[in-house]
Amino acid sequence: MTEFMPQVMLLGGALVLPLAPRATRSALLLVFPLVAFLLLLRLPSGTQAGLPFLEYELVIIRVDGLSLAFGYVFTLITFLGGLYSFHVKDTGQQVAALLYAGSGLGVVFAGDWLTLYIFWELMAISSVWLIWSARDAASIRAGMRYLLMHLFGGGALLAGILLHGEQTQSLSFNALEPGSAAYLILIGFAVNAAIPPLHTWLVDAYPEASVTGSVFLSAFTTKAAVYVLSRGFPGWEILQILGTVMAVYGVVFAFLENDIRRILAYHIVSQVGYMVAGVGLGTEMALNGATAHAFAHILYKGLLFMGAGAVLYATGQRKLTELGGLAGSLPWVLVFYMVGALSISGFPLLSGFVSKALVLHAAHLDHRSWMVLLLSVASVGTFLSVGLKLPYFTWFGSGRSLPNKTVPPGMYMAMGLASAINLAIGLAPELLYRVLPFAVEYRPYTAAHLLETIEILGFTGLVFWFLRDKLVGKATITLDFDWFYRRPAPILRQLLVVGPNDCFTFMEDLTLAVARQLSRLSMNPFFAFGSPFRSYDPDVYRSPLGTIVLVVLLCVVFLLGWRFLRFL
């Protein structure tokens, strides 16, 4: 049973937490992931464990190097996120965070398609709670759109799984051969990996989540997708192209954004592009690179969302056009944010440098020069937006925003710890390389690589410095693929909801009018010839008694006359 324990710690923890005394819940959100992490360290590679289900034997736990690497970092970021949200007294968010992390862990240890699917959907449902916990109109609507996208992806995945199960008579989760089932599953995975044009849920919903929720959100969904892609689709050439395109796509759109958390969200798309491209290459070096980059990415992206969240928490502002001059009031947030920003930009001595290098080296070994160049362009764009523009206009710049709340110590501790881990990985890459699925023979710190990185980033910095006055954010939004469902939404609502509603109302009114007319006529057929009266008043309207007596008399006369004639 011990092999189930890491998942039981998180998923069971989600059930136990609301029953515990209110004061201990924040601490429990730290204890559960920490214990799960320690249990994972003792879980030997090669372990398998399952449960019987109908005529199938579900493989709930399949442990190997790839799943362990993701498992370690998932539990680690849950702990850091728990520390960051230590001040939050919202049981719903705490339970959702544990469920989300537990189902993420479930996905990376799932050994068969059915288990994978169940945890996949649980991840979508628990994560939307973290978006809705911002409790405003924008987050509710963005969460709804997020859920619809994931339902679409989950539907494609389930259809693919059923088709695959029927074709192969097996549910075991391994690399797929091209075919209709594989394409459906790929669409399902692509939604979660945020591959354009299916990436819009991410940049739409993550910036609307609660301050602490977005830290958890940035970690699991996309990286679980990278894991399943490297398990199911290693070496698929289309992923090389999609990954490279999304790396550049993300930085271009991030550059145009004004909302700081949306800038970071677009950079998730861009960074996941490196991983998807690595999976597409499919060599041992490339899969190592994708895994290493996912590992480092979770740590520095979590840190970046913590920094941006701290700014939002303290000032209530999240737009570059409204922020500025925070260097004096939030200096430590700036320091920790910059550790994350320099990591994501791939600065030497930090985690991004040693993980990104693996992907680039793998592309280099495979003679994919176009990929190396385009991914380097993405690096330039990353440093420009996350490393220079965002911090410059938030902490310096001409704007003046003042914090009206103090940042709680838990937030600082989480940011400090995350910074320390990023620095540790950068200084001692073996720490990271040791947990990768394949043995690594690569040294990131060579003179050539160092000089190359410093030249690229240094000249990017020069361009920013010269043009910084022209790069001031604008209070605008940039259209993306979500235009295709957000813009026609009012028209569809008109067509499918308002239209039929109007039609029903019209028919109802018509029926009632006809009934009213008929009842009027049956009360007095003379109305058919028009009426001098506006409305029916029995006293005015009733025919005079004389008329009735006359009609009766005429009838009697007629009947008598008729009888009389018959007798003749």
Place this chain on the structure above:
Amino acid sequence: MKLKQILFVMAALVLSIAAERVFLGAHESHDWWTEIPGFFALFGFFACLTLIVLAKAMARYWLQRREEYYGREASDD
């Protein structure tokens, strides 16, 4: 660009090429362009410039809208 800025970029470029001469010996490479002196410096410079110009142009003539484009929900939270 002002003259001062151009001089500054030139100085940085010369410094980069000098560093390459000092620190890098002959190393195997698949791509001819990595042999160009100061290639990565020029790459960083022009990639950044192109990215800014292209993104700005794309936004200005095609994709940029006012914040209330999708209704008022974005601004009244």
